[in-house]
Amino acid sequence: MLDQIQAVKTRALAELAAIVDLDELETWRIQHLGKKGTITQLLRGLGQLSPADRPRVGQAANEAKQALEAALAARREALEAARLAQALAAERIDVSLPGRSPRLGTRHLISRTVREICDVFVAMGFNVVEGPEVEWDHYNFEMLNIPPDHPARDMWDTMYIGEVGAPMLLRTHTSPVQARYMETHQPPIRIVVPGKCYRYEDVDATHEMMFYQIEGLAVDTDITLADLKGVLDRFARALFGPDRKTLFRCDYFPFVEPGVEMAIDCHMCHGAGCKLCKGTGWLEIMGAGVVHPKVLEGVGYDPAKYSGFAFGMGP
Numbered sequence: 001m002l003d004q005i006q007a008v009k010t011r012a013l014a015e016l017a018a019i020v021d022l023d024e025l026e027t028w029r030i031q032h033l034g035k036k037g038t039i040t041q042l043l044r045g046l047g048q049l050s051p052a053d054r055p056r057v058g059q060a061a062n063e064a065k066q067a068l069e070a071a072l073a074a075r076r077e078a079l080e081a082a083r084l085a086q087a088l089a090a091e092r093i094d095v096s097l098p099g100r101s102p103r104l105g106t107r108h109l110i111s112r113t114v115r116e117i118c119d120v121f122v123a124m125g126f127n128v129v130e131g132p133e134v135e136w137d138h139y140n141f142e143m144l145n146i147p148p149d150h151p152a153r154d155m156w157d158t159m160y161i162g163e164v165g166a167p168m169l170l171r172t173h174t175s176p177v178q179a180r181y182m183e184t185h186q187p188p189i190r191i192v193v194p195g196k197c198y199r200y201e202d203v204d205a206t207h208e209m210m211f212y213q214i215e216g217l218a219v220d221t222d223i224t225l226a227d228l229k230g231v232l233d234r235f236a237r238a239l240f241g242p243d244r245k246t247l248f249r250c251d252y253f254p255f256v257e258p259g260v261e262m263a264i265d266c267h268m269c270h271g272a273g274c275k276l277c278k279g280t281g282w283l284e285i286m287g288a289g290v291v292h293p294k295v296l297e298g299v300g301y302d303p304a305k306y307s308g309f310a311f312g313m314g315p
């Protein structure tokens with residue numbers, strides 16, 4: 001029996017020495033130290049021994065059990081340490097590696113231009129506001145002094161939502177926001193309105209169905225065409241350079257009276273005439289004017305008390 005104990009112990013220790021992972025270690029534990037394990041079975045066998053042999057053999061069996069338990073603990077500790085070391089090595093961060101550079105986007109040229117233009121007006125005390133792109137005929141036309149069947153509707157190639165002549169459309173300009181804003185605010189008003197507009201266009205290098213406009217509106221007591229000229233002169237110099245010349249000529253828009261178009265001297269030929277300015281020396285950059293009394297009346301303002309100027313440009 002003593003030899004048997006010795007043999008079990010020697011074999012178990014030899015097996016243990018060959019174990020390289022924690023799963024195998026658990027199998028080994030069950031095999032030797034578990035409820036049906038080799039050592040446990042030896043201890044159970046003690047009952048059949050004579051009382052004289054029992055203490056000696058029992059002691060040897062217990063010693064063998066303790067030796068295996070101690071060896072198991074040592075092996076487990078070693079394997080766990082090895083596993084930790086391996087994980088640390090695998091997950092090591094090399095702080096000397098160059099970082100992954102963030103993927104940067106840039107703002108679109110049009111977005112940048114719209115912001116630049118708005119900033120110039122913001123510096124003069126204007127607020128930036130927006131309005132809907134899907135609009136009622138009411139705001140896009142009627143509130144701007146353009147009743148149904150008015151010939152001026154031909155100035156805009158309108159895309160209606162639904163049937164032609166239906167009351168809903170894609171706004172053809174940013175001007176409807178003038179009426180929307182005045183309906184909900186009282187003078188003094190100074191706003192610029194950037195946004196997308198839509199017209200039924202033949203698309204080519206300089207024409208799109210969707211394009212941008214920036215609308216401007218100022219309403220207060222005693223506003224005149226001179227205020228309009230002062231603000232737009234200043235705008236032209238801020239955006240196009242301090243030497244820029246401006247030209248205001250009569251034009252017609254139903255929602256202003258008088259109506260004007262504003263031009264700047266051509267930056268390519270400085271007024272001499274070239275391809276860009278079609279030989280005129282001037283580049284037209286926007287429509288503008290003094291807000292028509294009918295537009296003021298339409299939003300409930302008293303045209304005897306208030307006046308305003310408006311402008312609209314396509315960046």
Ligand code: DAH
Pocket residue numbers: 172173174175215216253255256286287288289290310311312313
């Ligand atoms: N809405 C006009 C257009 O799209 C441009 C315009 C002209 C706007 C005169 C104005 C204005 O506010 O006063 O053609």
